[in-house]
Amino acid sequence: MRIIFFVVILAAGLMYSYVAFTNLDFLTMTGRLGPGFFPRGIGVLMVVFTLWSMSAELRPSAAEGRSDVGGYAGQVALIMGFGVAYVLSLGLIGGIPATVIFLFVTLSVLNRNRLLQNGLVALLVPAAIYVLFDRLLNAAIPEGVLPLPF
Amino acid sequence: MDLFADLWMGLSVAISPINLVYLLIGAMVGMIVGIIPGFGPAAGLAILLPVTFGMDPIGAVMMLAAIYYGAMYGGTITSILLNTPGESATVASTFDGYPLAQKGRAGPALVMQAVASFTGGTVGVILITLLAPAFSHVARNFGPPEYFLLALLGMLTLIVMIGENWKLGVLSALIGFALGTVGVDLETGQSRYTFGSAELIGGIHFIPIAIGLFGLGELYFAFYRGLHRIGSGSIAQYDRKKGFWPDLADWVDTKFTLVRGSILGFVVGVIPGAGATIASLMAYSFERSFSKRPKNFGKGEMAGLVAPEAANNAASSGAMIPLLTLGIPGSASTAVLLAAFLLWGMRPGPLFMTQNPEFAWGLIASMYLGNMALLALNIFAIPLFVQIIRVPYRILAPIVLVICTLGTFSVSSSMIEVYLMFTAGIVGFFMRLYGFSPAALVLGLVLGPLAEEALRQTLTISRGSFWIFLERNGSIGIIVTTAVLLLVLPLMQRIGRRAGALKQGTVSEAEDAGV
Amino acid sequence: MKFISEFVGTGLRGTGLAAGCVLGLIAGSHALAQDYPSKDLDWTIAFGPGGGNDIMARTLIDIIQKYDLYGQDIRAENRAGGSGAVGWGYVYSKAGSGYDISTTSGSLITTPLQADTPWKASDFVPLALLATDDLAIMVSGNSEWDTIEEFIESAKETPPTLAGTGTVNVDFIVPTLFAEKAGFEFEYVSFNSMADMQTALLSGAVDAMVGNPGEIVGLVESGDMKALIYSGETTPPALGDVPTMDEKGWGVGVSMPRGLILAPDAPQEAVDFWRATVEKIVETPEWEKYIETNLLTENIKYGDDFGTFLKNAQDGFEKVLRAQGAIK
Numbered sequence: 002m003r004i005i006f007f008v009v010i011l012a013a014g015l016m017y018s019y020v021a022f023t024n025l026d027f028l029t030m031t032g033r034l035g036p037g038f039f040p041r042g043i044g045v046l047m048v049v050f051t052l053w054s055m056s057a058e059l060r061p062s063a064a065e066g067r068s069d070v071g072g073y074a075g076q077v078a079l080i081m082g083f084g085v086a087y088v089l090s091l092g093l094i095g096g097i098p099a100t101v102i103f104l105f106v107t108l109s110v111l112n113r114n115r116l117l118q119n120g121l122v123a124l125l126v127p128a129a130i131y132v133l134f135d136r137l138l139n140a141a142i143p144e145g146v147l148p149l150p151f
Numbered sequence: 152m153d154l155f156a157d158l159w160m161g162l163s164v165a166i167s168p169i170n171l172v173y174l175l176i177g178a179m180v181g182m183i184v185g186i187i188p189g190f191g192p193a194a195g196l197a198i199l200l201p202v203t204f205g206m207d208p209i210g211a212v213m214m215l216a217a218i219y220y221g222a223m224y225g226g227t228i229t230s231i232l233l234n235t236p237g238e239s240a241t242v243a244s245t246f247d248g249y250p251l252a253q254k255g256r257a258g259p260a261l262v263m264q265a266v267a268s269f270t271g272g273t274v275g276v277i278l279i280t281l282l283a284p285a286f287s288h289v290a291r292n293f294g295p296p297e298y299f300l301l302a303l304l305g306m307l308t309l310i311v312m313i314g315e316n317w318k319l320g321v322l323s324a325l326i327g328f329a330l331g332t333v334g335v336d337l338e339t340g341q342s343r344y345t346f347g348s349a350e351l352i353g354g355i356h357f358i359p360i361a362i363g364l365f366g367l368g369e370l371y372f373a374f375y376r377g378l379h380r381i382g383s384g385s386i387a388q389y390d391r392k393k394g395f396w397p398d399l400a401d402w403v404d405t406k407f408t409l410v411r412g413s414i415l416g417f418v419v420g421v422i423p424g425a426g427a428t429i430a431s432l433m434a435y436s437f438e439r440s441f442s443k444r445p446k447n448f449g450k451g452e453m454a455g456l457v458a459p460e461a462a463n464n465a466a467s468s469g470a471m472i473p474l475l476t477l478g479i480p481g482s483a484s485t486a487v488l489l490a491a492f493l494l495w496g497m498r499p500g501p502l503f504m505t506q507n508p509e510f511a512w513g514l515i516a517s518m519y520l521g522n523m524a525l526l527a528l529n530i531f532a533i534p535l536f537v538q539i540i541r542v543p544y545r546i547l548a549p550i551v552l553v554i555c556t557l558g559t560f561s562v563s564s565s566m567i568e569v570y571l572m573f574t575a576g577i578v579g580f581f582m583r584l585y586g587f588s589p590a591a592l593v594l595g596l597v598l599g600p601l602a603e604e605a606l607r608q609t610l611t612i613s614r615g616s617f618w619i620f621l622e623r624n625g626s627i628g629i630i631v632t633t634a635v636l637l638l639v640l641p642l643m644q645r646i647g648r649r650a651g652a653l654k655q656g657t658v659s660e661a662e663d664a665g666v
Numbered sequence: 667m668k669f670i671s672e673f674v675g676t677g678l679r680g681t682g683l684a685a686g687c688v689l690g691l692i693a694g695s696h697a698l699a700q701d702y703p704s705k706d707l708d709w710t711i712a713f714g715p716g717g718g719n720d721i722m723a724r725t726l727i728d729i730i731q732k733y734d735l736y737g738q739d740i741r742a743e744n745r746a747g748g749s750g751a752v753g754w755g756y757v758y759s760k761a762g763s764g765y766d767i768s769t770t771s772g773s774l775i776t777t778p779l780q781a782d783t784p785w786k787a788s789d790f791v792p793l794a795l796l797a798t799d800d801l802a803i804m805v806s807g808n809s810e811w812d813t814i815e816e817f818i819e820s821a822k823e824t825p826p827t828l829a830g831t832g833t834v835n836v837d838f839i840v841p842t843l844f845a846e847k848a849g850f851e852f853e854y855v856s857f858n859s860m861a862d863m864q865t866a867l868l869s870g871a872v873d874a875m876v877g878n879p880g881e882i883v884g885l886v887e888s889g890d891m892k893a894l895i896y897s898g899e900t901t902p903p904a905l906g907d908v909p910t911m912d913e914k915g916w917g918v919g920v921s922m923p924r925g926l927i928l929a930p931d932a933p934q935e936a937v938d939f940w941r942a943t944v945e946k947i948v949e950t951p952e953w954e955k956y957i958e959t960n961l962l963t964e965n966i967k968y969g970d971d972f973g974t975f976l977k978n979a980q981d982g983f984e985k986v987l988r989a990q991g992a993i994k
Binding site for chain 3: 197290291292293294295296297298335336337338339340341342345347348349350351352353423473477478479480481486489490493494496498499500501502503563564565567604608609611612614623625
């Protein structure tokens, strides 16, 4: 896992540098520092530091003593997945209904066999948010594209 | 003295019953707005500005100002309890605030942050009262060369924040810097890394990144550690025996911290554009290098919470100086206040305070009252807030996720910012897991663009010469200050540490975890 | 008033409307269009609360509601994001609707130049230009230059540094076109905010700056800054006795448009209704107060005249930005 994360950063650094070197000028036409001056430096340093840290990672001695797996990785993936589904549903069915569904589904998994408690939280929290955001603060809540009464 | 006559006149304006009601409403709204991650003082002010349209200007400005500094009080509460900064100025408060809560000292941490906020706010207002005209000259000396040096000075704080693995720390800062280059290049107008998306023209904002990295990242990390499987009181212990009030050592240890943080915060706040975020980060690293126990920083040292808290509140007072004495807004929040002044038909500028004495001094006087009200409000509300951490984490976590999401959305009604926040949350989790430094990333994102812009402006002005840094009084002042900090402080620290070691015997040699 | 005299020129239909306007604020609207408005109005504000665009939209809505100029409800929504791309994209998606209206600003022109938005400024139905945000060239109070002539003369020898907010902005376009006409060069220094720019000028880092009068008038009154020339039609008295670019024969004809647009292909009855309504709005004391406190230049152009104004501004922007390399 650890090495994959480094590879992702390395890829991002390479792409960042590629754009900096191909699309952005080092100096402007009038000889001032151009839009590419800093990005080129940042990009190169990012790649250098990523490779440097990776080489330290790849040494077998470094891997010892650091438990990579051991936490509840599955649970983290689960809550991340629920989170992504929640964000996608926001734009579809609107902020308040999506929140009710997200809370109820997530709590049903995390806080099993407590239907009443979960149902209350899933209804009361969005209600409180609606009152606070929409009524008191006049702040925006995502609107859905589906025609729902909310 | 004239000064006291002015202040007395202001007080008599501010103390009318209806104005006091507005002040209290503003303080409460500010606190609530500050608590919600995403809403900072600027967003809160902008959203509530239309409400004041029909009001009398003095009452309205008292309310708006109270929202502004009240948000600084509220912003820290989630930093301490959930490691989720409410807004950018309270990022530094998570460094030691959250570890304190984890150690079972959430109550004392909240009390001390309220006291620190109050001290910072009040010292700030006293300095405004006494020194407003003098400090307007500080703001007048800041051009691009000074901003560049200030950004460099801010980057020195990276050294403090980078933690044990310096390579990963530097890499984190570089990622932040890279994110900071997204958007339209200020000088040429060319789009960088926007890939044709209009959403990215304005660049990547600080708030979704900070909420994602700290708030969501922490949430995922807590799942990784299995906190959702334990019962109540799992993220942070609230120990009834150790209690709610800070003990004597907390007060004694931080009495000078309060003063140092307040003064530093105020001075940085006066500089337009530097603001409360940089003030709080600088106060944190400054305090750490001053401390007798720098190794405890990041592990729940009270001074590490008090310093940034005093600083960010003092900075928000300091930012009123360029607004009142020059008509120049130093931050997003004071820009909204400036818009309000214009709406009420006033003309901010150097003559503002002499042309509108009742308004200006009424506002200043109200800040004394507002800070007192906020201190009382905070202390009363703490037992309530502490209940948050008694909710089992498996129930609390989804609620926190919802509030972070909707809070991020509402700041600029943008789904892109919500996507950014989630991406930052996932990246933040892996960063924590693999020893990167989210704080360094955030610092790179804030200071990187500032440094880049200021350097390019400076070199345009000087036509490519670096001597400009030695030709301006402001620049020389900053260079001298930096040199003193770099040379004198480590020396004092060494002396202080030796004295401390003699007193305490052996200092714990625990590894420095960084932040 | 200036408004009436401009108005008579637009022809017979215009005079009829003016008469209706004089006869009564309330009766006029219903007599003109029976079917419109029959639904709630959706007013898109393409920026967040508290900004110039938001304040103008809310001022207009307050006036419309106070005088009951629109028979139905008005819903104002801040659809912020992407420098206007989100809000105006929303209005664009409502093509054919007469009930989707929005207030404009400079970004209506600049955002499509910078990003791949599906819409351009010319896609919308231009209703009316109400006012423009114009700029003054400012120098520090203790500067050696007292008049624009002195400034230009010295600029011809050594190009001065001139600060403005952003590059894809009137702050850059106006002085660039002005310098071209007046025959001098300058080094543009782009700043992120008005505040940074003002302190840069006061600290002596830059020689001059451009700014909206509303934000600098306090510093002019106190003698910390001097205005040299103004880009609008008439200089606001608060800036002092300062010539305009037009008076000197160096007019640039580009400014930040503050006007109203409808969704593309909006029905004619909606366009007619709004034209009549705008004529009433600009006569109200509330509107005059708005123009006065914000030191805007009242500049009213209806329909196609507004369309032409937008087109000219767009061409000006495109030319300068292409020469600068900001857009490709």
